[in-house]
Amino acid sequence: MTSIPHDTPGEPDPLRALGLERLRRRTSMKWRTYPEDVLPLWVAEMDVPLAEPVVRAVTDALALGDTGYPAGTAYAEALAAFAAARWNWHGITPERTAVVPDVMLGVVEMLRLVTGPGDPVIVNPPVYPPFFQFVTHMDRRVVEAPLGPGLRLDPGVLEDTFRETTARGGRAAYLLCSPHNPTGTVHTLDELTTVAALAERYGVRVVADEIHAPLVTPGVPFVPYLSVAGAERAFALMSASKGWNLAGLKAALALAGPEAAADLARLPEEVSHGPSHLGVIAHTAALRDATGWLDALLAGLRANRTLLAGLLADRLPGIRPHSAEATFLAWLDCRALGLGDDPARAFLDRGRVALSSGLPFGTGGAGHARLNLATSPEVLTEAVRRMAAALA
Known part of the structure; x- marks a missing residue:
């Protein structure tokens, strides 16, 4: 998959736009879970103002009273244009898409289409904790195929796991995180081609969570799983929520490969009642009109990742950050x-910095923490200062 040059619109870095005083007026989870003396660098919310095209689109809808039920294919068309321009991928057709409430609820619905109660769902820990929570809540069985050297997909482990979970002829699914959360790993074309071949060999259905795809570092090729040869029976979930900080405006898209279209057609009609109409409007505007804002964000995140590496080397050399190519998250080996x-826990109790504990990420999470880089350089610098002081 060819990497497409990003825009250079000269927009200001949104990570530098807001101070702590204004951020603490927010009422979302990030800013209300801990007391005010805690710096929250945990849950995946960004400390940014919304992109102006998104604000304008939602404000215009509110002014019109356009707050009914979602309809049409504008979201899918906007994603198709974004994918073509960003990743040189022309494989999204509205006929093989469905609007779903969000990525994780979309994952659940795709898994329901191709597995039954008690069937195995394979994941690659350390991985996003809701993978475990949502899969078990829907009465499927989580099977771990841990990441290998360099925190990359391990084809030998995957093949062994695919073989074992299908040995008695039952159904199995593989929930692929791409790009990977929490490591920020971007899977290569060769790696994903191997995944597709193994899945086809063992009859495993792949569901790819690609919510962090817009947040790949410029110059690094992102390969949509459905663009890979052999992935025709797979599904993918995409959304603008992570790239443009729209988690509170619910909407996502489920995409089906050509040979999975009939499965997607069985999606219950009531699933389409879950997305927010304002969410669809916001996500469509982000993908269509706010790529310059996204590029400014990506530049800021790259600077923050460099800043964090330097701060840790200086103040906390015992912490080893994983070298990431995507997301706004840093996986810290402590x-x-x-x-x-x-x-x-120690950084929270002693330093008043909230990170995500590595334990809920599964095998490989012990002794690790996840840090949210999507904040100002000043907050990031203060957080590392506090973390270092916690060990003094």
Whole structure:
């Protein structure tokens, strides 16, 4: 998949736009879970103002009273144009898409189409904790196929797991995180081609969570799973929510490969009642009109990742950050600090910095923490200062 040059519109870095005083007026989870003396660098919310085209689209809809039920294919068309321009991928057709409430609820619905109660769903830990929570809540069985060296997909482990879970002729699904959360790994074309071949060999249905796809570092090729040869029976879930900070405006798209279209057609009609009409409007505007804002964000995130690496080398050399190519998250190996399995607890209690504990990410999470980079350089610098002071 060819990497397409990003825009250079000269927009200001949105990560530098808001101060702590204004951010603390927010009432979302990030800013209301902990007391005011805690710096929250945990849940995947960004400290940014919304892109102006998104604000304008939602404001115009409110002025019109356009707050009914979602309809039409504008979201799918906007994503198709974004994918063609950004990733040189022309494989999205509205006929093989469905609007779903959000990515994780879309994942659940895709898994329901191709598995039954008790069937195995394979994941690659350390991985996004809701993978475990949502899969078990829907009465499927989580099977771990841990990441291998360099925190990359391990084809040998995947093949062994696919073979074992289908040995008795039952159904199995593979929930692929691409790009990977929490490591920020961007899977290569060769890696994904191997996944598709293995899935086809063992009859495993692939559901790819691609919510972080817009957040791939410029110059790094992102390969949509459905663009890979052999992935025709797979599904993918995409959304503008992570790239443009729209988690509170619910909407996502389920995409089906050509040979999965009949399965997607069985999606219950009531699933389409879950997305927010304002969410669809916001996501469509982001994908269609706010790519310049996204590019400014990506530049800011790259600068923050460099800043964090330098701060840690200076103040906390015992922490080893994983070298990421996507997301606004940093996966921190804290095992050399002697803080036990849950270093995030120590940084919260002693330093008043909230990180995500590595433990809920499954195998490989102990001794690790996840840090949200999508904040100002000043907040990031203060967070590392506090973390270092917590160990003094």
